[in-house]
Amino acid sequence: MARKTALDDPRIAAAAWARFRRLMRWMALGGVACVLAVLGVLYWMDTPMPLHMVIATSIGVWCTFMLGTGLMSLLFLSSGTGHDEQIEDLLKKEIEHDGED
Numbered sequence: 335m336a337r338k339t340a341l342d343d344p345r346i347a348a349a350a351w352a353r354f355r356r357l358m359r360w361m362a363l364g365g366v367a368c369v370l371a372v373l374g375v376l377y378w379m380d381t382p383m384p385l386h387m388v389i390a391t392s393i394g395v396w397c398t399f400m401l402g403t404g405l406m407s408l409l410f411l412s413s414g415t416g417h418d419e420q421i422e423d424l425l426k427k428e429i430e431h432d433g434e435d
Contacts, residue, residue, distance in 0.1 A: 350415050357407050358400075365399040 369392045376383055376391070 354411050361403040365396045368399050369395045
């Protein structure tokens with residue numbers, strides 16, 4: 335029988351995903367600020383910046399920022415809803431069993 339998780343409750347799931355989306359919207363703005371900071375540093379260093387370099391740098395910095403933010407946000411979502419505590423660690427049982435021998 336499959337165990338129910340906290341995200342199986344529609345109210346908890348809706349609140350958790352709303353929090354996730356809110357966090358990601360704020361982090362998207364943070365990513366834009368990070369892109370502007372990087373472009374500012376490049377401009378300050380008198381780096382030649384053709385249009386394609388500006389576009390590639392902006393996309394690369396923003397996507398990297400959002401990937402890290404998304405993964406960390408999912409980690410917090412999983413932990414915050416109690417999902418992590420509901421996982422059965424099969425390897426732990428095997429290690430405990432081997433230690434008894």
